Amino acid sequence: MLYFSTWKTVAVLALCLLGVVFALPNVLPQSARDAYPSWFPARTVTLGLDLQGGSQLLLEVDGDALRKTRAAAVQDDVRRLLREARIGTTAIQLNGMATTVTLRDPSQRDLALEKLRTLAVPAANTMFGGAGPAEVEVNSQGDNVVVATLSEAGVQARIRSAVDQSIEIVRRRVDALGTVEPSIQRQGSNRILVQVPGLQDPERLKEILKTAAQLSFRLVDLSMPPEQAANGRPPEGSEVLFEERDGQRVPVLVEKRVMVSGEDLTDAQPGFDQRTNEPIVSFRFNNRGARLFGAVTQQNVGKPFAIILDGKVISAPRINEPITGGSGQISGSFTVQSANDLAVLLRAGALPAPLTVIEERTVGPGLGQDSIEAGTRATWYAAIFVVIFMFATYGVFGFFANIALTIHVVFIFALMSLIGATLTLPGIAGIVLTIGTAVDSNVLIYERIREEFRAGRNMVSSIEAGFKQAFAVIIDSNSTMAIAAVILFLLGSGPVRGFAVVFLLGIITTVITAVTMTRMMIALWYRRTRPTTLPF
Template sequence: MKIFNFKLTIFLITVIFGVIFAIPSLFQTNYGKKINLGLDLQGGLHMLLGVNTHEAVSSKIKSIATAVKYFSDDEELLIDGLTILEDSIFFSVLDKDEMPKMDKMLQEISGLDVSKKDLDYTIKLTQEEVIKTKDYSVAQAVETIRNRLDQFGLSEPTVLRQGESDIVVQLPGIKTAEDEKAARDLISKPANLELMAVDEDRMEQVYNMTSSQAAAYGNLILEDTNDPNRKYLVKEIPILDGSQIVDAQVGFSQSNQPIINFTLNSAGARIFGDFTAKSVGKRLAIVLDGKVYSAPNINERIGGGSGQISGGFTVVEAGNVAIALRSGALLASVTLLEKRSVGPSLGADSIQASMIALVSGTVLIFFFMLIYYRRAGFIANIALISNIFILLAVIALFGATLTLPGMAGIILTIGMAIDSNVIINERIREVLRSGASAAKAIEDGYSNALRAIIDANVTTLLVAIVLYAYGSGAIKGFAVTISIGVLTSMLTAIIGTHGIYQAILPKITKDKDNKKWFGVK
């Protein structure tokens, strides 16, 4: 008797694969890939953030003003009154013959609405560029927050855009108030680094000056990060911003205090070197998120494109700031709109309830199949158990995150898997009732059931694909488990059980007892 056949061999290989790769998740071993549990199963933090998109427009205007200033300095083009007011840039070119140079430079920047009157320039962003900038700021915030959380070491964070300007952040595994605060600080930190020139001529007047008076001179009044009573008067147009940073690492000063060493790209290094060469004897303020961390004197030209930030950091604070700088500054700040904490005990209750549903449903199906279909039901139960192992193995290998809707998808998959076996067994029983042999009944049964099974499963698979494409995080989890379950159930029901029947067909034929094998006289 030939026991092994092609279909049975494929089935056994997939079962062995399923058992091996499902064990780490089932028994939580120290080796192998495991299924990641979602927020609703292991507890954690859920936040809804709003992106202040208008700040991105202001930031872009400021960067354009910085480019105008650097261009005029580099080309020795004399301009006067460079100021920013209500998302518009104003300045005057002192030499009419130099205006073509400025016009050419501005034409290279897309999305500008430039108006001129005599020697005066007014620059705004076009309405299309404003919409584009706001949209990009939200997309950039999603990517930046995700990068920060990945570098922070949180496992499987979920960061998704919702609507025009909102972001959903889910952080499984956040269990303490300290972890929650660290994650929130890291997410919301703009990490907007600016190198700004100190206005040495008016610095002594800073304590007697209002913000509007400072703005009249094109300046800003900023506080010291360690002493709010200490103020600096800096030029409104920064020399450099965080977009030129390529790396940031934690270091220690000579007094063993944590500092942040940053490195600029080639363009930033050139601008930094040129500015420090022209500003020997003056001070350069290092500003992070609107506060001055230090304002060292420039003693000589600083080449190499590197610098450092010191300001009384703890080691943890310095590490988080370095992560934020490496992953990029947020183009616009984010506001916490909603926060929900899911305790680990609630997640454990969800898992327990899901497991009760899974086990009880499986046991009831087992008994029904054994009583109604006899040994054919036993074969179907083997396929069902194999299907569960293979499903868990594939979820673990793909690194998918299992949520409560995903658990519901697994339970539903069990019903779908046994449904395929019910269709096959009923088709076999129909042929047996007509008086055909067991061999013919098995082959005709699978042939007749195949179309119905494929139609039903392909329809379900298409719906799952649509749910995954257009659904939110929880719906995606359900769609993933259903999709994998559909494919594994077809494998075990169509190929697996057929291979088993082909292997034991001589035994079925010899017994000539359809009641014992298929539950039919």
């Protein structure tokens, strides 16, 4: 029997109402959405970069800077290992990516090789869990010369790892700016594509992303006036850095030894100094950082302590008393925005390597509005022609299919609002495509009903057989399209993934609207009119 129970009818109508509730905020003005109660769903579909404008940056990990940093780190490790093993040297020189060690005693060459080969660890693990290439190659040249060379394979593995780490750090920094649905993805082996819809200030985005945010706390060296060190040669173990004071660069002599690293920070928040009301950045360490910070401040009361960010001295306050609480504050010539930006950088963490802007693009809201209007027109034209065709071909059954098609589009926007998906121009193309594929299921059902009725069945059995026989075909066809959509989502990027998301949501809602809703409407229609022949 063509029967649709009351509870099923109520469930379908409730589902439709729920879809309307979630999709409705997309067509309401902002003032109406602001008037919603806090518990009422008011999320809207986020428009992509091509629809509302915004900023796009293509960043490249600076491989040369990473090589220099790693080569200098290898030199420091070589010096430390040889000193711990009490191996005398006459020179430790860095030439490119090779650290050359000249031993004082040739008989210690084998011991030096044994100690330095502990540096030959894999730069990164492979995707299958195996060890990657060794980052350092250690060899001897003659009786008293040992060379530790940074391998190119190890550097490339380090760059790939740096890109992965940079993507997460960039994501945290962009999210902290309060932007909505940024797209951050790898491009090639050493590039990162960042798209931020709605952001019309690319300069601030560039500053946030290019800053390495390498924070360190070091003691100020008081053994020599900083001006003398800047004009001559600073003492061994110290270097001259500069601090901005009243618009001028003032030299500061600081020790190279890092007392506390920014890696031990757990939080950083902008605020205001209670005494001067100036913008500051408050920070808090983890247990290890708090212990180190407390020990350093306890042992160096009365000495200046430099706070250094990316090679520049932010401030060098004097330690008046031990700071054992694991927290402190950074003060300087901050504005409210610069303090907030610094807090964002410190919370997100330091980049493993500098990022260079390769390409910059700003899409204006006017171009986005043109895209929206063009996509809207295409959607309306497609919907109108489909509605006319279905009604002209199948009569009242086509009218039911058109109602189901409308609910189908509502469900797509409701689901996109619910999951916070981003709608791009290819996504609009996906909606237009699903409008056609949605009624395709109704066409299969109706044509099967026609075949069964012409074969001599009555109305009820023809409709029952049409839905039953066509259901397997609908599931098969939509399953193959869903597989293609999933592959597009997994292997695609940017606009391709946006198209895949909308298309996949359209496939899911098609099965609900084309089968369940249409069946309900036909059942109610038949129960009310009791026709003896098909209306088409």
